[in-house]
Amino acid sequence: MTSKLWNSLLLNQRKKGTSRSSARFRVLALQSESSTVNRLKDLLNLDITPYTDKIIAEYIWIGGSGIDLRSKSRTISKPVKHPSELPKWNYDGSSTGQAPGEDSEVILYPQAIFKDPFRGGNNILVICDSYTPAGEPIPTNKRHGAAEIFSSQKVINEVPWYGIEQEYTLLQTNVKWPLGWPVGGYPGPQGPYYCGAGADKSFGRDISDAHYKACLYAGINISGTNGEVMPGQWEYQVGPSVGIEAGDHIWCSRYILERITEQAGVVLSLDPKPIEGDWNGAGCHTNYSTKSMREDGGFEVIKKAILNLSLRHEEHISAYGEGNERRLTGKHETASIDTFSWGVANRGCSIRVGRDTEKNGKGYLEDRRPASNMDPYVVTSLLAETTILWEPTLEAEALAAQKLSLKV
Amino acid sequence: MSLLADLQNINLSVSTEKIIAEYIWIGGSGNDLRSKARTLSGPVTDPAKLPKWNYDGSSTGQAPGEDSEVILYPQAIFKDPFRRGDNILVMCDAYTPGGEPIPTNKRFNAAKIFSHPEVAAEVPWYGIEQEYTLLQKDVSWPLGWPVGGFPGPQGPYYCGIGADKAFGRDIVDAHYKACLYAGINISGINGEVMPGQWEFQVGPAVGISAGDELWVARYILERITEIAGVVVSFDPKPIKGDWNGAGAHTNYSTKSMRNTGGYDVIKKAIEKLGLRHKEHISAYGEGNERRLTGRHETADINTFCWGVANRGASIRVGRDTEKEGKGYFEDRRPASNMDPYVVTSMIAETTILWKP
Numbered sequence: 133m134t135s136k137l138w139n140s141l142l143l144n145q146r147k148k149g150t151s152r153s154s155a156r157f158r159v160l161a162l163q164s165e166s167s168t169v170n171r172l173k174d175l176l177n178l179d180i181t182p183y184t185d186k187i188i189a190e191y192i193w194i195g196g197s198g199i200d201l202r203s204k205s206r207t208i209s210k211p212v213k214h215p216s217e218l219p220k221w222n223y224d225g226s227s228t229g230q231a232p233g234e235d236s237e238v239i240l241y242p243q244a245i246f247k248d249p250f251r252g253g254n255n256i257l258v259i260c261d262s263y264t265p266a267g268e269p270i271p272t273n274k275r276h277g278a279a280e281i282f283s284s285q286k287v288i289n290e291v292p293w294y295g296i297e298q299e300y301t302l303l304q305t306n307v308k309w310p311l312g313w314p315v316g317g318y319p320g321p322q323g324p325y326y327c328g329a330g331a332d333k334s335f336g337r338d339i340s341d342a343h344y345k346a347c348l349y350a351g352i353n354i355s356g357t358n359g360e361v362m363p364g365q366w367e368y369q370v371g372p373s374v375g376i377e378a379g380d381h382i383w384c385s386r387y388i389l390e391r392i393t394e395q396a397g398v399v400l401s402l403d404p405k406p407i408e409g410d411w412n413g414a415g416c417h418t419n420y421s422t423k424s425m426r427e428d429g430g431f432e433v434i435k436k437a438i439l440n441l442s443l444r445h446e447e448h449i450s451a452y453g454e455g456n457e458r459r460l461t462g463k464h465e466t467a468s469i470d471t472f473s474w475g476v477a478n479r480g481c482s483i484r485v486g487r488d489t490e491k492n493g494k495g496y497l498e499d500r501r502p503a504s505n506m507d508p509y510v511v512t513s514l515l516a517e518t519t520i521l522w523e524p525t526l527e528a529e530a531l532a533a534q535k536l537s538l539k540v
Numbered sequence: 541m542s543l544l545a546d547l548q549n550i551n552l553s554v555s556t557e558k559i560i561a562e563y564i565w566i567g568g569s570g571n572d573l574r575s576k577a578r579t580l581s582g583p584v585t586d587p588a589k590l591p592k593w594n595y596d597g598s599s600t601g602q603a604p605g606e607d608s609e610v611i612l613y614p615q616a617i618f619k620d621p622f623r624r625g626d627n628i629l630v631m632c633d634a635y636t637p638g639g640e641p642i643p644t645n646k647r648f649n650a651a652k653i654f655s656h657p658e659v660a661a662e663v664p665w666y667g668i669e670q671e672y673t674l675l676q677k678d679v680s681w682p683l684g685w686p687v688g689g690f691p692g693p694q695g696p697y698y699c700g701i702g703a704d705k706a707f708g709r710d711i712v713d714a715h716y717k718a719c720l721y722a723g724i725n726i727s728g729i730n731g732e733v734m735p736g737q738w739e740f741q742v743g744p745a746v747g748i749s750a751g752d753e754l755w756v757a758r759y760i761l762e763r764i765t766e767i768a769g770v771v772v773s774f775d776p777k778p779i780k781g782d783w784n785g786a787g788a789h790t791n792y793s794t795k796s797m798r799n800t801g802g803y804d805v806i807k808k809a810i811e812k813l814g815l816r817h818k819e820h821i822s823a824y825g826e827g828n829e830r831r832l833t834g835r836h837e838t839a840d841i842n843t844f845c846w847g848v849a850n851r852g853a854s855i856r857v858g859r860d861t862e863k864e865g866k867g868y869f870e871d872r873r874p875a876s877n878m879d880p881y882v883v884t885s886m887i888a889e890t891t892i893l894w895k896p
Contacts, residue, residue, distance in 0.1 A: 203730075206728035265859040
């Protein structure tokens with residue numbers, strides 16, 4: 133599957149040519165007409181299944197900054213179907229800011245398996261979370277707390293669904309200026325780029341398309357892609373996913389995306405406001421519904437949920453991504469970071485409810501506050517916690533209902 | 541050019557029984573790998589069935605011009621990932637025509653130690669973590685580094701991904717599959733702390749095969765970097781300053797260490813290693829003093845110390861081993877350019893045969 137995709141990426145690079153810095157590794161040493169080209173590609177795409185039962189498992193975890201992904205691989209004696217069949221492993225936490233040098237071992241617990249789109253065959257990607265040798269989740273392990281919330285009976289009964297819209301920006305290497313933008317200058321103002329086509333409007337489509345197929349191959353629940361309002365910015369959506377899966381699928385899709393940009397020689401940015409000024413930021417809108425919201429009378433349940441969310445606005449905002457204050461300004465299709473608001477079909481609100489949902493009296497809500505660098509384990513579990521488990525005091529509820537003109 | 545590729549990829553087994561055997565040996569510096577190929581009449585799986593061969597030792601610093609023939613004894617066979625089919629790679633060691641191992645032949649002595657009955661009874665296992673650095677050709681500056689400058693400081697690169705953090709992954713991934721294909725016991729890979737630096741692990745391998753497998757893995761790696769137009773360096777401290785060096789940490793265990801009560805055997809073994817620290821260090825790779833400074837996850841070259849989960853020690857014992865009371869330990873002293881025949885046999889000799 134992979135060789136045709138990489139061919140198109142390689143062709144792109146060839147045209148951009150030798151003006152690129154020699155520092156970038158040219159997988160593109162593969163661009164030469166020489167016959168030696170084929171032998172490295174042959175090895176990379178080698179299907180080892182006829183020669184051995186062994187498979188390669190790439191263990192993936194989140195590093196000390198909470199947004200950096202790390203991975204390393206190990207050989208497993210034969211194909212596996214379930215994470216419980218995989219051994220725990222460990223890594224050097226002192227090299228990722230997660231442990232001191234004298235006590236450096238951090239343990240990896242395999243949690244979710246996906247097919248490896250880079251190695252093919254029976255090889256796999258494994259999403260893990262991190263623990264101390266004594267079995268305690270380390271402070272940066274947000275999955276553990278989320279899994280606890282998602283295994284509480286009330287939450288399980290409500291079958292929470294998530295559809296996450298991950299936006300991201302592609303940057304040219306070395307200059308870190310968006311892909312397609314003239315170095316030292318700016319492109320024409322926003323307008324033509326959203327879902328646009330053409331060499332002057334769409335920059336990096338091969339990455340978005342390769343990512344789409346790679347995720348489908350891997351078994352990630354990717355539901356769509358589109359070019360975004362700011363040139364060089366893209367979006368993909370993952371969902372609907374139930375509970376903890378949403379986090380696992382988003383993190384694995386981010387990993388696959390950064391492996392693809394690595395091969396393409398382009399830098400991935402999940403910064404929520406990559407360019408200051410009259411340019412859109414990047415968010416991670418989170419669509420959410422529970423069983424009650426999806427059934428008849430669901431619209432009332434949605435309104436009650438919005439009420440709860442309005443009373444915990446500050447808690448949510450502080451957990452919705454670093455640097456979000458540069459993005460949530462009230463302009464560029466966002467609501468100001470200090471204000472909580474909601475509305476039907478309103479993209480300038482904190483929470484948007486679709487016209488369909490209003491019309492059918494049931495459906496889902498869209499939390500537009502999370503930034504592109506949010507941790508999906510945190511955001512999804514916090515939404516479940518606030519709307520299913522948490523109860524405000526009656527006075528607070530009444531006051532908020534009045535403020536938001538919500539009759540609940 | 542596609543005709544050349546077609547020719548290289550011809551499947552010989554369709555038209556002939558003959559196979560190609562690439563004989564590999566270690567040259568005069570103790571670190572340079574050499575190889576040449578010959579045709580054999582049919583597939584071979586047993587090294588004992590392969591013919592001895594010879595090469596021009598005066599061209600590798602291993603013999604004088606007037607008496608230049610050095611004899612190659614085939615020792616281990618692996619499948620050839622470059623030629624595929626039934627073609628093979630053959631790891632050899634070098635002898636005089638009189639049948640004596642030449643001075644740079646370290647395998648001979650190692651094989652003697654590993655066939656000693658006391659050592660054989662202990663079934664010594666090795667897991668070797670080979671680190672290496674990729675350099676841009678011509679400038680000899682690490683891959684991904686701006687020529688004339690430096691990348692951002694260490695932090696984001698260990699196991700990192702992304703075009704600004706991982707340089708040369710295709711080489712590492714191609715190497716992983718090639719080794720699995722060849723039949724080498726490669727157990728994993730990871731990106732290292734210094735950008736442009738990588739690691740692969742071979743093991744667990746028993747006795748002499750640890751050395752054979754690691755040397756052939758190094759050979760396959762250098763053949764791959766040759767294709768990619770990049771230079772591989774096994775220097776233990778390729779860049780001075782606040783940049784990690786490259787090591788070849790050697791994990792080791794014996795039957796007694798793996799059984800109940802093994803932790804005490806481990807502690808005794810570590811004590812013996814401590815008493816022979818200088819002898820080991822002198823055999824653990826040229827230039828190691830530039831790497832073992834006490835910083836950058838190493839212990840100082842003059843100090844011997846050990847600890848559980850401590851990456852700043854000479855010997856590290858894993859938490860699992862401590863908890864279960866048995867397992868293995870990691871000798872973190874060997875440099876990336878160490879000779880695995882020397883290191884593996886010396887550890888076995890000191891811990892099993894040597895009496896203080």
